[in-house]
Structure formats: structure tokens, C-alpha cells
């Protein structure tokens with residue numbers, strides 16, 4: 506996403522629907538030749554040290570993909586925002602559950618539990 510936002514794709518062209526080739530600048534001003542086939546991802550390649558000769562997806566391929574199909578990057582960002590909102594909601598719910606659990610104890614139970622923990626902490630300290 507950073508490579509896409511920072512316009513690292515120097516040039517690119519469409520071969521046919523979903524097949525793109527371009528030059529993407531990497532770190533230390535290296536230039537990489539990137540070919541992506543969105544229909545057959547296994548046919549994609551890039552000559553960067555990470556992807557050269559391997560069937561992997563690299564950041565240059567994704568930058569080219571996002572540049573050629575900006576809607577994909579928008580959808581991806583929307584999805585990430587949704588995941589983050591869901592994760593936030595899960596954390597909030599978890600905290601709320603813990604709070605309810607803690608509140609379900611009486612003062613006496615909590616005092617006993619605290620005492621137990623203090624004794625255990627002391628024993629551990631003496632052990633070490």
C-alpha cells in the first residue's frame with residue numbers, strides 16, 4: 506500500500522484484461538520488471554531479490570495491481586478498516602465481559618482472592 510501511495514510504479518501497461526506489466530522502483534532506487542496476471546496469479550513474476558524465480562507475491566506486484574486497478578486498493582482499504590473496527594469491537598466486548606466477571610464477586614470473595622494472590626507473590630519472591 507505504501508508503494509502504491511508513494512507512486513513507486515514508474516510505468517505500466519495492460520497486456521489484456523487483468524494482465525499488467527510495469528516498472529516499479531524499489532528501495533535504493535533499484536528498478537524491477539513486474540508482470541502480474543490477476544486471472545492466473547501463478548504466472549506473475551518480478552525480478553526483485555525476494556520474488557525472482559519463486560512463486561510468491563511481492564510488494565512490487567501489489568503496487569502494480571493497486572495502480573492498474575485502483576478500485577481494488579479502495580476495496581482492500583475498506584476491508585482493512587472493517588477488520589479493525591471489528592477487532593476494536595471484540596476488544597471492547599472482551600473488556601466489558603471481564604468487568605462483568607469482576608463485578609460478580611462479593612467484597613469478601615475479592616478480599617480472599619487478593620490475600621491468596623499476595624501470599625503466592627510472596628512465596629514466589631522467596632523462591633527466587
Ligand SMILES: [Zn+2]
Pocket residue numbers: 537551552553554555556563564565566
Ligand atoms: Zn518484487
